[in-house]
Every structure is written in structure tokens, then in C-alpha cells.
Amino acid sequence: xxxxxxxxxxxxxxxxxxxxxxxxxxxxxxxxxxxxxxxxxxxxxxxxxxxxxxxxxxxxxxxxxxxxxxxxxxxxxxxxxxxxxxxxxxxxxxxxxxxxxxxxxxxxxxxxxxxxxxxxxxxxxxxxxxxxxxxxxxxxxxxxxxxxxxxxxxxxxxxxxxxxxxxxxxxxxxxxxxxxxxxxxxxxxxxxxxxxxxxxxxxxxxxxxxxxxxxxxxxxxxxxxxxxxxxxxxxxxxxxxxxxxxxxxxxxxxxxxxxxxxxxxxxxxxxxxxxxxxxxxxxxxxxxxxxxxxxxxxxxxxxxxxxxxxxxxxxxxxxxxxxxxxxxxxxxxxxxxxxxxxxxxxxxxxxxxxxxxxxxxxxxxxxxxxxxxxxxxxxxxxxxxxxxxxxxxxxxxxxxxxxxxxxxxxxxxxxxxxxxxxxxxxxxxxxxxxxxxxxxxxxxxxxxxxxxxxxxxxxxxxxxxxxxxxxxxxxxxxxxxxxxxxxxxxxxxxxxxxxx
Amino acid sequence: xxxxxxxxxxxxxxxxxxxxxxxxxxxxxxxxxxxxxxxxxxxxxxxxxxxxxxxxxxxxxxxxxxxxxxxxxxxxxxxxxxxxxxxxxxxxxxxxxxxxxxxxxxxxxxxxxxxxxxxxxxxxxxxxxxxxxxxxxxxxxxxxxxxxx
Numbered sequence: 001x002x003x004x005x006x007x008x009x010x011x012x013x014x015x016x017x018x019x020x021x022x023x024x025x026x027x028x029x030x031x032x033x034x035x036x037x038x039x040x041x042x043x044x045x046x047x048x049x050x051x052x053x054x055x056x057x058x059x060x061x062x063x064x065x066x067x068x069x070x071x072x073x074x075x076x077x078x079x080x081x082x083x084x085x086x087x088x089x090x091x092x093x094x095x096x097x098x099x100x101x102x103x104x105x106x107x108x109x110x111x112x113x114x115x116x117x118x119x120x121x122x123x124x125x126x127x128x129x130x131x132x133x134x135x136x137x138x139x140x141x142x143x144x145x146x147x148x149x150x151x152x153x154x155x156x157x158x159x160x161x162x163x164x165x166x167x168x169x170x171x172x173x174x175x176x177x178x179x180x181x182x183x184x185x186x187x188x189x190x191x192x193x194x195x196x197x198x199x200x201x202x203x204x205x206x207x208x209x210x211x212x213x214x215x216x217x218x219x220x221x222x223x224x225x226x227x228x229x230x231x232x233x234x235x236x237x238x239x240x241x242x243x244x245x246x247x248x249x250x251x252x253x254x255x256x257x258x259x260x261x262x263x264x265x266x267x268x269x270x271x272x273x274x275x276x277x278x279x280x281x282x283x284x285x286x287x288x289x290x291x292x293x294x295x296x297x298x299x300x301x302x303x304x305x306x307x308x309x310x311x312x313x314x315x316x317x318x319x320x321x322x323x324x325x326x327x328x329x330x331x332x333x334x335x336x337x338x339x340x341x342x343x344x345x346x347x348x349x350x351x352x353x354x355x356x357x358x359x360x361x362x363x364x365x366x367x368x369x370x371x372x373x374x375x376x377x378x379x380x381x382x383x384x385x386x387x388x389x390x391x392x393x394x395x396x397x398x399x400x401x402x403x404x405x406x407x408x409x410x411x412x413x414x415x416x417x418x419x420x421x422x423x424x425x426x427x428x429x430x431x432x433x434x435x436x437x438x439x440x441x442x443x444x445x446x447x448x449x450x451x452x453x454x455x456x457x458x459x460x461x462x463x464x465x466x467x468x469x470x471x472x473x474x475x476x477x478x479x480x481x482x483x484x485x486x487x488x489x490x491x492x493x494x495x496x497x498x499x500x
Numbered sequence: 501x502x503x504x505x506x507x508x509x510x511x512x513x514x515x516x517x518x519x520x521x522x523x524x525x526x527x528x529x530x531x532x533x534x535x536x537x538x539x540x541x542x543x544x545x546x547x548x549x550x551x552x553x554x555x556x557x558x559x560x561x562x563x564x565x566x567x568x569x570x571x572x573x574x575x576x577x578x579x580x581x582x583x584x585x586x587x588x589x590x591x592x593x594x595x596x597x598x599x600x601x602x603x604x605x606x607x608x609x610x611x612x613x614x615x616x617x618x619x620x621x622x623x624x625x626x627x628x629x630x631x632x633x634x635x636x637x638x639x640x641x642x643x644x645x646x647x648x649x
Contacts, residue, residue, distance in 0.1 A: 168553050168560075175550035176519055179526050182543055190533035192543070193526045220579035392613035397628060399586055399609070400602050404636060407593070407644050416590040424583045431574050432512045450542040457541055 001131055003355050010359035013059070020063045020364060023056075027067025028372055032379050034068070035075020035087045042072020042088070046334040050341070058342040059357065063364045065338055066318070069331045070368045073274070073311050074118040074376060081110045081303070083398060084218045089210060089444055090274035090310040092437050093282035097295060097302030104298050108238050111380050112245020113300055114307045119373035120249065121260045121308035125315025126366045128264055130359065133323055133351070143472065145455035150476035151266070152449045155276035158283045158483050160438040167488055169434045177439035180204055181446020187454065199414045206443045208406035208415040209422040213436040215402055216426025219395045242380055246373075248300065255285045255301040259308030266309070267316025274310040274317075275444055279437075281309030287486070318365070322358050323351050506565030511574055513561060520554045523547050581612045597647040599633030 014020065034045035046068050053061035076087025081098035094114060101110035160167070160174035183193040184203030194200040249256060259281040266277035285305035286295040295302050314331075321332045344350060351358055406415030429436050460466030467473060527547035530539060585608045592601035606625035615621055637646045 166557075168557050172519060172550055172553050172557065175546045175553070176523065178546045179523060179543060179550070182530075183526075186530075186534070186539045188534055188536060188538050190530075190539050192530040192533055192539070220582050221573075392610060392615050393624060395613065396606050396609040399589070400605070400628070400632060403586075403590060403593075404598065404632070404644070407598070413590070413594055416593060420583075420587045420590045423586055427579055427583065428515055432509075432515050434515070446542075453541045454538055457537060462537075 001135075003359075006355035007130075007359050009356035010363055013356060013360045014363060019057060020060045020360075023060055023064035024067050024364070024368055024371055025375065027064045028071035028368065028375050029379070031068035031071020031073070032075040032078075032376070033071075035072035036078040042069050042075065043331050043334065045072065046331055050334055050337055053338050054341050058338075058344060059360060059364075061338045061342060062335060062361055063368075065335050066314075066361065066365050067368050069314060069335070070122055070311075070365065070372055071375075072331075073122070073314055074115060074307070074372060076310075077114040077118070077303075077307055078111065078380075081114060082107060083394070085211065085215045085398065085402075088207075088275075089440065090278055090313070091306070092214075092275070092440065093278040093306035094303060094310070095214070096282060096306070097297070097299045098306075100296065100298035101300070101303065106241075106245075106298065108241035109245035109248065109300070110303055112242040112247075113249055113303045115242075115373065115376040115380065116246035116249040117256060117259070117304045117307040118311040119369050119376070120256065121263060121312040122314055122369035122372065123366055124260050125264045125267075125312035126318075126362050126369065129315045129319050129322075130362045130366075133319055133358070133362070144470070145452045145459065146467070146470045146473040147476060149449065149452035149456050150473050150480060152276070152445050152452060154476055154480040154483065155279055156438070156441050156445060156449075157480050158279060160435070160442075165433055167484070169432075170438045173429065173434045173436070173438035174442040177442020177444075178446040178449060179442075180209075180439070181206065181443040182450055187451075199412075199417075203447070204443065205406070205410050205415050205418045206440075207409050208402075208418040209443060210440045211402045211406065212419040212422035213426040213429070213440055215398065216423050216436070217430045219399055220423070220427050221430075239377075239381065242377060246377075249304055252301045252304045254288070255281075255305040256308045258285060258288070259305045260312040263309035263312030264316040264319075267313025268319045274313040275441065277309040277313040277316075278306040279441065281305045283483070287483075292490075315365075318361075322361065508561045508565050509574075512566065513558060516554050516558045516561070520551055520558075523550045523554070578612055582609065585609050585612060594645055597645050598636075599629055599646050602632060603629035 030045050030049070031042045035042050046065050049064070049068065053064060056064065072088070073090065076091040077094045077098065078087065080086040080091040080095035081102050084095050084099040086092050086095050098110045098114060101107065156174045156178065157171070160170035160172075179193075181203070183200060184191075185201055186192055191201065259278075262281040262284065263274070263277040266280060267274060282295075282302055282305045285301055286292045289295065289299075289301065291299075317332045318335075321336060339345065339350075403416045403419055406419040407413070409415050410418075426436050428434075429439070456466075467477070524547070527543055530543045533539060585605060588608070589601055589605035592604060596604070603625045606629055607621055610621045610624060615624075633646050636644065
């Protein structure tokens with residue numbers, strides 16, 4: 001399973017040169033900081049530093065970029081927990097229970113839980129990658145567009161069905177999100193929904209829209225409290241509570257292991273990644289729980305499920321990159337860009353010819369996960385101070401940072417304009433109980449969904465019998481239908497018992 | 501005593517109608533661009549299912565109303581004043597520059613959120629606005645119109 005001579009050579013490479021290690025801490029800090037700014041995220045930080053990696057050695061460059069990736073994976077959980085605005089789509093589900101915990105004054109514990117779940121899941125996912133990089137790459141190759149189509153549909157359906165009080169409103173939000181995600185030029189070059197505007201040719205900027213939809217409730221809701229945490233006694237920063245939160249993760253082995261497995265598998269699927277992994281892991285943990293009603297009110301296992309999945313998806317997406325040369329998402333696409341800068345072509349050939357380098361990358365990422373756990377404690381002490389800032393000062397500052405982030409992402413006023421429009425949309429959705437998370441996921445995955453639907457159509461020639469030849473797709477389709485029917489039946493039972 | 505049935509909410513029905521109008525318009529717009537399967541494979545099914553669910557939501561609201569809602573929150577003016585302030589902030593970025601637009605936005609937003617001390621508003625708006633402008637432009641060297649065109 002492991003090529004021991006190559007592993008030994010990898011250890012030799014990493015122990016003989018301090019160069020690559022010099023970039024771990026700066027990379028993690030950069031990732032943590034970028035992830036903690038809503039709308040910025042590790043991807044943008046990686047894109048900004050990518051040109052600077054030209055002067056580095058190949059391994060140094062990859063370790064620097066993966067350190068940012070690792071730091072950003074946890075960093076995006078920080079605003080999700082403290083202000084209910086995920087730093088990126090990978091932390092959407094973290095906010096579901098992380099922020100209610102913060103509202104109850106358990107922000108230290110929630111951050112500690114998220115940190116240890118992230119560090120452990122990253123470490124374990126890279127260990128699994130080390131063991132199974134070859135067989136996993138073969139398995140991913142066996143999946144086709146039909147399977148990807150159903151995985152994406154499953155993700156959107158899950159969030160639509162589970163995010164709010166009404167499945168109908170959740171599904172509508174998801175479907176409208178899908179439609180919004182397809183605005184722009186089609187594969188045939190047709191303009192759809194652009195109203196003739198050149199600014200919409202590339203579609204609605206999804207990240208600024210996502211930030212606005214999530215920020216609307218927190219930024220606009222009339223303030224009935226002066227701070228994020230009402231009770232001043234609960235706003236204290238307590239190192240012991242952060243540590244207690246970190247240790248408490250061992251009480252939730254089920255969500256941790258389930259999240260780790262879901263994240264690693266989903267993360268390996270190109271175009272799906274952490275954004276879906278955290279939602280599926282959260283939903284499955286809630287479904288499996290004997291007390292699903294506590295989810296959304298500050299359930300620690302919800303935080304563990306979401307964070308373990310989004311962090312372990314890093315190992316999964318790196319599998320696809322290292323073994324197949326296919327970037328599974330934005331961050332791995334940037335790492336692939338660094339491959340190109342150093343005249344390295346990823347994929348099976350690189351894997352077979354440079355197993356020592358691949359193993360060195362994997363080993364260094366395992367060390368990064370350990371360093372993240374230690375560094376995160378120090379950084380959390382600083383970022384947790386946000387709970388001391390009165391909300392009337394904090395909320396406008398969040399808007400300014402988000403608008404700037406929106407400008408940085410699009411490089412024009414289109415991003416801030418999308419932010420302003422979707423801030424109003426998000427507020428209306430909040431007022432009438434339409435779950436914004438479903439719309440966000442629909443928007444993010446709309447284009448990918450359309451591409452997979454088209455490929456499936458082309459392969460099947462429009463014949464539904466084609467599905468019978470795709471057993472994996474059928475299993476996912478069954479799970480999709482079950483995830484719609486089960487919550488509906490549960491709600492009906494709840495209403496019936498309430499009426500008695 | 502009989503429990504009175506919750507009344508349907510006009511605002512909710514308007515939102516449902518708004519979503520339905522967008523969906524119908526977008527499907528129509530996409531179909532007018534091209535009726536080929538490559539263009540409509542996802543949009544038509546998603547649009548049709550969305551319209552069907554929206555119709556169901558409207559019928560359910562008219563028939564049963566909704567007991568869970570907060571009319572005071574719906575009527576609150578401050579959120580909409582904040583939306584207008586953010587729209588003004590965004591509109592001001594290119595003509596004024598990011599930094600002056602930030603200062604003006606903060607000076608407008610703080611009173612909406614309940615801050616009444618003019619000196620605090622002025623110091624916060626100027627301090628944060630100029631501080632962020634300098635941090636983003638000088639330290640991070642990110643290209644953006646910090647001082648207008």
C-alpha cells in the first residue's frame with residue numbers, strides 16, 4: 001500500500017533541508033487570517049501569493065501553499081462561529097451550531113472544538129491519503145458525470161430539506177440559487193438572464209452574493225443587544241475553556257469519524273469539495289443523532305461534524321490532484337498553477353515518477369495539521385476579542401470588510417454591487433423564513449450541475465435506461481430521495497404528535 | 501373558545517410572487533436565447549419544479565396562514581435604512597474612492613445602529629475608514645480606487 005523506499009526518501013528530503021519548513025508557520029498564519037475575513041478565504045490568499053512562489057523551490061512552494069490551505073480551512077470557521085458569517089462556503093454548516101454556541105457564551109469552547117476537529121481531521125485525512133493514495137485514485141476514476149450530477153443534487157437537496165422549518169421554502173431557495181448560478185453565457189455562447197449587461201456575462205459573482213446572504217441577518221437585524229454575547233460575564237476570554245473545547249472533541253467520536261470519512265471522499269470529487277462535504281456531514285450527523293432537535297441551537301457535535309468534514313476534504317482533494325492531476329476545487333487549482341510555474345505536470349505520471357516528492361508533500365501536511373493545532377490556540381486568543389466589541393461598531397466594520405473583499409474578488413464594482421443587492425435579498429429571505437444556505441449552495445454549484453447534466457445527457461442520448469448501467473448513481477439517487485422523504489415524514493409525525 | 505385561523509401575510513405572498521416572476525422571466529429569457537437542450541437541460545426542470553412549489557406555498561399560505569412570524573421585525577425601518585446606507589456606500593466607491601466612501605458610510609451607519617455621540621461617530625468613522633484604506637492600499641498593496649478616480 002505504501003512504497004517504503006519512496007517514503008524513506010521523502011523523510012530524507014524533509015529532514016535534510018530546513019527550507020520547506022520555513023514556510024509552514026507564515027503560510028498557516030496567512031491562511032488563518034485570510035480565512036477569518038469573510039469573502040477573502042484561503043483561495044484568494046493562495047492566488048495572491050502564487051506569483052511569489054516562482055522564486056521558491058518546488059517543494060517549498062507547495063508546502064507554503066498547502067499551509068495557507070490548511071490554515072484557511074479552519075480560519076473560515078472563526079467568523080462563522082463568532083458572527084454567523086462563514087469565511088467561505090466550507091464553513092456554512094459550522095455556523096449552524098457554532099454561532100448559537102457563541103450566543104450562549106460558549107464561543108471559547110466552540111472555537112476550541114472547531115480547531116481540534118479541524119487539526120485531527122486534517123491529520124487523519126493525510127494519513128489516509130498516505131495509505132490509500134493509489135487505490136483512491138482508481139476509485140475516483142470510475143465515477144462519471146452521472147454520479148457527480150447526483151452527488152451535487154444530493155447536496156443541494158439536503159440543505160434545502162434540512163436548513164429551515166419548511167422543506168418547500170428550502171427547496172425553492174435551492175432551485176432559485178441554481179437558476180441564479182446559471183446566469184451568464186451558456187456552453188453554446190447564449191446570454192441568459194444578463195439583461196444585456198456585460199457585467200453579468202460571467203454570471204453573478206457568487207462569493208460576494210454568498211457573503212451578503214449570510215451577513216444580512218447579523219448586520220441588519222435591529223440590535224436588541226449591545227454585544228454578540230449579551231452576558232458580560234460570558235464574554236471573557238478563557239484559555240482554559242478553549243483548551244476544554246479542544247479536549248471535548250473526544251466526546252464526539254461518531255461525528256468526527258463520520259465527518260472525516262465524508263470529507264475525504266467528497267473532497268476527492270472534482271468540483272464538489274468542502275462546500276458540500278460540511279453540509280452532508282452535518283446533515284448525516286443530525287439524522288443519526290437521537291436528539292436531532294438540538295441541532296441549530298448550539299449542539300457541539302454539529303460543529304465537530306462540519307469542521308472535521310471540511311478539513312478532511314483537503315486530503316481528499318489533494319488525492320485527486322496528486323494522483324490524477326485534476327484539481328478538485330479552487331485551492332487545488334492554484335496548487336496546480338504552482339506545479340505549472342515549476343514546470344511540473346501533476347497526475348499519474350508525476351505520481352509514479354516522483355513518489356518521494358508526493359510522500360514529502362503528504363508528510364509535511366501531516367506536520368502542518370499538528371502545528372495548526374498549536375498555532376490556532378494562540379491566534380484564537382486574538383480573534384476571540386471580537387466578542388468585546390459593541391455590535392453597533394462591529395457590524396458596520398464587517399460590512400466595510402465584506403464590501404472590500406467583494407471588490408478584491410471581482411476586481412471591479414460588480415462584486416460590491418452584488419453584495420448590496422443580495423444583502424436586501426438575504427434580509428427578505430430571513431424575514432419570511434427562506435433558508436439562505438440553500439440559495440448559496442445552489443448558486444455555487446449551479447454551473448457544475450448544468451455541466452454534469454449535459455454530459456449525462458450526451459452520454460445517455462436521453463435514454464433513462466442508461467441509469468441502470470450506473471449502480472453508484474442509482475445508490476446516490478436513492479439517498480437523495482430518502483433525504484427528501486425522511487425529513488418530511490419526521491415533520492409530519494412531529495405535527496401529528498403536537499396536535500394530539 | 502375557538503382559536504382564530506392565522507391570516508395570510510401579504511408580504512410573504514409578495515415574496516413568493518417575486519420569486520415566481522423571476523423564475524418565469526429567467527426560463528423565458530433562456531428559452532428566447534436558444535431552445536437547444538444544451539441551453540435548457542437544467543433551467544427548464546429547475547424552473548418548472550420551482551414554480552410548482554411556489555404555487556403550493558402560496559396556496560398553503562392563503563388556506564392556512566402562518567402562525568410563526570414576527571410582524572414587528574417585518575415593519576422595522578432600521579434594516580432598510582442600513583440597506584440604503586450600504587447601497588449608497590457601494591455607489592460612492594468609484595466616484596469618491598473606497599476610503600472617503602467608507603468614512604461617510606460609517607458616519608451614517610452608526611447613528612442608525614443607535615450611537616448618538618457625535619465625537620465618537622466622527623473618530624470611529626475617520627479612524628476606521630482611513631486606517632482600513634491605508635492598510636489595504638499600503639500594507640497589502642491591493643489595487644482598488646482608494647481615493648477615487
